[in-house]
Amino acid sequence: MKELVSFASTRGFVYQGSEIYGGLANAWDYGPIGSQLKENLKNIWIKNFVQERPDMTLLDAAILMNSQTWITSGHVGGFSDPLMDCKACKQRLRADKLIEEYMEKSGDTEVPAEWAGESTPAANLTAYIAKKEIKCPYCGKVDFSDIKKFNLMFRTFQGVTEDSSATVYLRPETAQGIFVNFANIVRTSRKKVPFGVAQVGKAFRNEITPGNFIFRTREFEQMEIEFFCEPESVAPGKHLELHAKWKSDCMDFLTNTIGLRPELLRFRDHGADELSFYSAATTDIEFRFPFGWGELWGIADRTDYDLNAHMKESKQDLSYFDPFTNTKYVPYVIEPSLGLNRLFLVTLLNAYTQVETEEGSRIIMKFKPSIAPIKVAILPLVKKLGAEAMEIYKFLSPHFMCEYDEAGAIGKRYYRMDEIGVPFSICIDSENYNQGQLTVRDRDTGIQEIVKIENLVEYFRDKGC
Secondary structure, three states, rough: OOHHHHHHHHHOOOOOHHHHHHHOOEEEEHHHHHHHHHHHHHHHHHHHHHHHHHHHHHEEEOOOOOOHHHHHHHHHHHOOEEEEEOOOOOOOEEHHHHHHHHHHHHHHOOOOOOOOOHHOOHHHHHHHHHHOOOOOOOOOOOOOOOOOOEEEOOEEEEEOOOHHHHHHEOOOHHHHHHHOOOOHHHHHHHHOOOOEEEEEEEEEEOOOOOOOOOOOOEEEEEEEEEEOOOOOOOOOHHHHHHHHHHHHHHHHHHHHOOOOOOHEEEEOOOOOOOOOOOEEEEEEEEEEEEOOEEEEEEEEOOOOHHHHHHHHHHOOOOOOOEOOOOEEEEEEEEEEEEEEEHHHHHHHHHHHHEEEEEOOOEEEOOOOOOOOOOOOOEOOOOOOHHHHHHHHHHHHHOOOOOOEOOOOOOOHHHHHHHHHOHHHHHHHOHHHHHHHHEEEEOOOOHHHHHHHHHHHHHHHOOOOO
8 A cells, every 4th residue: 555655646646635734634635647537437437327327317415514414314413433542552543443353354253242333332342342352453552541432524614603503514425415305306307216316526524543545534525326216115125126236236337347356346245233223234345455355335225214314304295206106105215325535546456557577667557448547648759740749639639538748768658658547659650640640559468559540539439448
């Protein structure tokens, strides 16, 4: 990870936030290459799950919401981390994560009686840590303070007064914006159950132990879907079938659309002891990070909990009338929730390839062409061909994100483009240019091919750009 962090900074993927002022802990800025990669991942997710599906629509809800939203959803009262301090080295730790990491590393897969996932009482966490003599990962001591609950929401004030009546929160998730707009979406989109609502947006959590680069950050982007379906009382078992289908669709997106290696991914179904009280089923898709297996994508069957909670508190009707069966019900919902920042990280890790050459070791970022930040590099063989090369740039840039570079030897420029993941590079030389053709080099194979200028757009589209 340390190697990747350094590489990401030097190649324009991710910078330390506010670096000239010493930075801000766990704040990151996405550079010229990284910001484009992030946009590509976002857009291909929307294309795959919204544009190409007649049963999906899109929403962009406000970050600031009425505070009652978060009281009703349970975030104000229950959205907290079990925090404790190591008395020896003063590091602050999450007790539940310490236990999970112990179980992962030790191979102790037996679920302890004290364990109940996120809802485990603090006393049970303390008892399990003591029984297993789990050590501090920083200093190796077993000497912890009592566990305290720490609410994860960022709080601010709306307007000119700073009192409880003006309190608002930066949203800790995007899902609630979909639930409170359910009736509006049904009315204006004319979608029929089953249908889904997708949203991409910023969320904020005052995490206790952020770390591992951009794996867990306080400011992040979520890509969430709430897929509304018939409840158990109307169509028994149907919601569980849809949950299984969404598991398959999400894994297919990661392996086939994004191009992640299947051996780096696995499903982890939550046991009955881990499930939220309202959940009928929850599955995580995990990725094998350098620091171990970690959650990438959560697919939860949330039943009708959220809509019912908001109906009860708001006194608004959020039920659905089915015109085909002439029945009225509160739908169940399947929620595939993916962090864009984590998808960005796993895409970097998956693409990062070290190769040995006669000149020494070098890095190739093997992004799939469809998600590559830059699709085509335009490289004049010599500077005096800059005008011709710029014509090619102008010809291709309306269709693809291109990079123009005329400085240095052509071989070094090829390698530079390999390092930022450009799948194809065009060399402009006078002999071929005068014949209406150019040399195209493939990043992964190094094979060079002569292509007519008039066919370049079609050529790159056929290659998946």
